[in-house]
Amino acid sequence: AQTVTQSQPEMSVQEAETVTLSCTYDTSENNYYLFWYKQPPSRQMILVIRQEAYKQQNATENRFSVNFQKAAKSFSLKISDSQLGDTAMYFCAFIKHYGQNFVFGPGTRLSVLP
Amino acid sequence: ETGVTQTPRHLVMGMTNKKSLKCEQHLGHNAMYWYKQSAKKPLELMFVYSLEERVENNSVPSRFSPECPNSSHLFLHLHTLQPEDSALYLCASSPGWGAQGNEKLFFGSGTQLSVL
Numbered sequence: 001a002q003t004v005t006q007s008q009p010e011m012s013v014q015e016a017e018t019v020t021l022s023c024t025y026d027t028s029e030n031n032y033y034l035f036w037y038k039q040p041p042s043r044q045m046i047l048v049i050r051q052e053a054y055k056q057q058n059a060t061e062n063r064f065s066v067n068f069q070k071a072a073k074s075f076s077l078k079i080s081d082s083q084l085g086d087t088a089m090y091f092c093a094f095i096k097h098y099g100q101n102f103v104f105g106p107g108t109r110l111s112v113l114p
Numbered sequence: 115e116t117g118v119t120q121t122p123r124h125l126v127m128g129m130t131n132k133k134s135l136k137c138e139q140h141l142g143h144n145a146m147y148w149y150k151q152s153a154k155k156p157l158e159l160m161f162v163y164s165l166e167e168r169v170e171n172n173s174v175p176s177r178f179s180p181e182c183p184n185s186s187h188l189f190l191h192l193h194t195l196q197p198e199d200s201a202l203y204l205c206a207s208s209p210g211w212g213a214q215g216n217e218k219l220f221f222g223s224g225t226q227l228s229v230l
Contacts, residue, residue, distance in 0.1 A: 004156070033217040043202065045221035091157070095217050100170050102147075102219055104157040 002027045004094050004105035012111040013082045020067075021077045021108050023092030029053075031097035034068065034075045039107075040088040048090070051075065082112045117141040120205050120222035127195065128230055135190040135225045137205030144210030146188040147219070148180060151202040163188060164210055195229045202226050 003026045013019035025034070036048040051059045051068050058066050063080045079086055092105040117140045127133050139146065148160040162170040163182040177199075179191040188205055206219040 035218075037219075037221075043224045043226075045204065045206075045219075047218060047220075050218065093219075097217075099217075100145075100162050100164075101159050101172075106154070106156045 002029070002094050002096065002103045004092050004103050006090075006092055006105040006108050008108045009106070010109045010111070012113055013079075014113050015082055015084060017082055018078060018080045019082055019110065021079075021090050021092075021110065023075045023077070023105055025073050025075065025092070025094050025103075025105075027073070027094065027096065029096040032099075033095050033097070034066075035093040035095075035102075036064070036066070036075075036077045037091045037093060037104075038086075038088045039091065040085075045091070049077065079110075084112050084114060086110065087112045118205060118207055118220050118222040120203075120225055122225055123223065124226045124228075126228045126230065127192070129195060129197070131195075132191070132193040134192065135203055135205075135227075137188040137190075137222055139186055139188075139205075139207040139220070141207055141209075141220060143207035143220070144185055145208045146182060146185070147206040147208075148188065148190050149204040149206060151204055151224070153201075157204070160190075192227075195227075197229050200227055200229045 005024045032053045034051045038046045038048050049061045065078045067076045089107045091107045095102045119138045121136045145164045150158045159172050160174045161180045166182045181189040202224045204224045205222040
């Protein structure tokens, strides 16, 4: 069974600074996908970024980028130029290729301070 | 607006009540999910439907009963719930397995359920 771990329950960052959220996972699969989802106080879970395990290049989406280390089973999220609207819970998630179950980590609560 | 709508947004019910949660997706997706989100716990998968057929039931108690009448609608029928069932219930959809980009979930805003 796959598991996803996020070791930082809470983090804070000053506006305009950079922050990195950690995620590790455990799987015996070789083909899979990793995600970061954001859940602001509105409760809407929003996809931030997606990584395909067979791609060595790290995914980027504007201010969001990942550091994917497949051998270490690590998938961290870097947020550059943090904005107040980035305040939210961030969940790391995993699904194996053609899998049915997205497995989520426990989340990291990020607060961006003015 | 992500194309997945859940109603009601909030629900308070007694342990002897019967209620239903509704989810509707306007994205043309083939798979729909119910997740339970409790405080300080990871999201727990409850049910998965693909093309209206249940493909996974994660040992959920029978007091939760899903229904998927078509690929756009998903219900969760609730009866004789317990206080520990109080949580945020999230519905999600995805294009479906084998489809390009299927590994992506689109969520509704959830129903915050309180069982008294």
